[in-house]
Amino acid sequence: MSLLAVNGVSKAFGSLQVLRDVSLEVQPGQRHVIIGPNGAGKTTVFKCITGLLPADSGSIAIDGTDVTGMPAHSRVSLGLACTFQKTNLFSELTVEENLHLAVTARKPYRFRIWKPLSWYEDLQRDTRELLQEWDLWSRRRHRVDELSYGEQRILEIVLALASKPRILLLDEPTSGMSPAETARTTSLIQEMPRSVALLVIEHDMDVVFSIADYITVLHHGEVFLSGPPEEVRGDERVREIYFGGGARPHA
Amino acid sequence: MIGRLSGRRVPWPGVAVLTLLVLLLPLVLPPFGVGIATEVFIMAIFAMSLGLILGYAGLVSLGHAAFFGAGAYTVALLGQYVFNTYLLLLSATAVAALLAAISGALFFRSTGAYFLMLTLAFSQVLFAVAFQAEPITGGDDGMSVVAVPDLGFGEIVGELGLYYMMGFAFLGCYLLLRLFVASPAGKVVKGIMENELRMRALGYNTFSYKLFVYTLAGAMAGFAGALYAYFNFYVTPDLLGWVLSGQALIMVIIGGVGTLLGPALGAAFFIVVQNYASFYTEYWALVLGLIFIIFVLLGRGGLMHLLRAVWNRTLPSRFREREDEMEPEEPAAEHQKERTP
Numbered sequence: 001m002s003l004l005a006v007n008g009v010s011k012a013f014g015s016l017q018v019l020r021d022v023s024l025e026v027q028p029g030q031r032h033v034i035i036g037p038n039g040a041g042k043t044t045v046f047k048c049i050t051g052l053l054p055a056d057s058g059s060i061a062i063d064g065t066d067v068t069g070m071p072a073h074s075r076v077s078l079g080l081a082c083t084f085q086k087t088n089l090f091s092e093l094t095v096e097e098n099l100h101l102a103v104t105a106r107k108p109y110r111f112r113i114w115k116p117l118s119w120y121e122d123l124q125r126d127t128r129e130l131l132q133e134w135d136l137w138s139r140r141r142h143r144v145d146e147l148s149y150g151e152q153r154i155l156e157i158v159l160a161l162a163s164k165p166r167i168l169l170l171d172e173p174t175s176g177m178s179p180a181e182t183a184r185t186t187s188l189i190q191e192m193p194r195s196v197a198l199l200v201i202e203h204d205m206d207v208v209f210s211i212a213d214y215i216t217v218l219h220h221g222e223v224f225l226s227g228p229p230e231e232v233r234g235d236e237r238v239r240e241i242y243f244g245g246g247a248r249p250h251a
Numbered sequence: 252m253i254g255r256l257s258g259r260r261v262p263w264p265g266v267a268v269l270t271l272l273v274l275l276l277p278l279v280l281p282p283f284g285v286g287i288a289t290e291v292f293i294m295a296i297f298a299m300s301l302g303l304i305l306g307y308a309g310l311v312s313l314g315h316a317a318f319f320g321a322g323a324y325t326v327a328l329l330g331q332y333v334f335n336t337y338l339l340l341l342s343a344t345a346v347a348a349l350l351a352a353i354s355g356a357l358f359f360r361s362t363g364a365y366f367l368m369l370t371l372a373f374s375q376v377l378f379a380v381a382f383q384a385e386p387i388t389g390g391d392d393g394m395s396v397v398a399v400p401d402l403g404f405g406e407i408v409g410e411l412g413l414y415y416m417m418g419f420a421f422l423g424c425y426l427l428l429r430l431f432v433a434s435p436a437g438k439v440v441k442g443i444m445e446n447e448l449r450m451r452a453l454g455y456n457t458f459s460y461k462l463f464v465y466t467l468a469g470a471m472a473g474f475a476g477a478l479y480a481y482f483n484f485y486v487t488p489d490l491l492g493w494v495l496s497g498q499a500l501i502m503v504i505i506g507g508v509g510t511l512l513g514p515a516l517g518a519a520f521f522i523v524v525q526n527y528a529s530f531y532t533e534y535w536a537l538v539l540g541l542i543f544i545i546f547v548l549l550g551r552g553g554l555m556h557l558l559r560a561v562w563n564r565t566l567p568s569r570f571r572e573r574e575d576e577m578e579p580e581e582p583a584a585e586h587q588k589e590r591t592p
Contacts, residue, residue, distance in 0.1 A: 090446050101450070
């Protein structure tokens, strides 16, 4: 059974049909990349999957559980996590405080109203492990708005990983990064354990082909083509979408 | 070290200083000052409860007096039949909490100015009910409170007795809020204020947290209102009105948004200026208004911010930032851990 199944999802904003009958599947441990020109509806697919936007029709299932009408926070408890295309952090808080909020989300004491949060040993331990693993430990006392852009993008991923997801949705993880930062982020993504399946939106074709083992091409809100990387790379029509047909190339 | 327990920072120094202040203040106050201080404690609880939703949850309400007045009227109405002070205080708190939970659940669909208008409308509805139900509430004239406070060691009738009752109630509320804002749920509420979308994506049911903090604030305002009924022996519809809600907002802003003690300080400032200025001029509201404008124009920190600036400038650096309201964590404890991973 696939870990994530999107079935015939459509979404319109007013009279603008953004998604038309979109279906895709993510298998456990898979690296599934969604590509497509600007305005193809990639981020909207993400928002429908995470529940931050309701789908107009169609269904979404996580590991066989229908989550179509489920609020976003319940989907997280089923193992779904996401990052945002535009950096979306707690910019006034320190790196460590950001992590505290992310880690607490899956702790049983998240509703507790007496003992100070900083007293929970397991929280401190989990936070330290994540920060050390992602090389942000030395930056933990800094406010997020003091970090470099690349570090903020990494923190974006670390926050999502804090909930120990089974499926992680990354929305353009390398957007706006310098070539060096892009290379580093790409290798970090490649090194992620296979216990986490990835669904990634990416424009940079080098990044796409170095991480993907399955690609879905979205065009005008519809699935245009999906298949293994070799198949998509060789497809004339995909090149047409990206480099011909008036669409702006990104790679 | 003071204020540390098993290597972590706790709010005891602040609480100890406040407790001493409550205990010893009557010794230095002029005779009429005790009554003013008693009122300050009550309004401080009210202002702190509004400061909680404003400064820690980002919810701007112009109807917070609804809960204060509901608490006061509960004591006035129920006090005709029930005399147990604990039961009356509990009932008043529960009524206010219920009203806050229901109105919050309905109003959270709206944000910003719309939320503000809805809270205002809600308090005006309660005002109208108290105003119109003359046979029960005495209408515009209000009603006297027949219940006398008795906490189990005799009726509290003297000025000093009331002072200590309100003083300890204030301390209790402060301690409760201190614990809450440092707790997991308190931190989550703050996170929701900073970035609600991200909190939802992280897996938090943001609605339930907002509703909880709104209910907590409403309950505490109702508790303050109940104390006010005991203090004033009389309740009027004004206790539910938008003027009182506005005054509470002024207290919070003068004192310092985003701090716990700031609103209490603002309440003290407001009540004292109100009492002294009204002694000299009937335009005391004008004086307060001007002070308010100055505070808003000079920045958002309020009195608490000014005090901290003075504190940091006058004390040697090693004592600095001990009383930082926003950061209950103790960095030193972390450094120790770091050395022995």
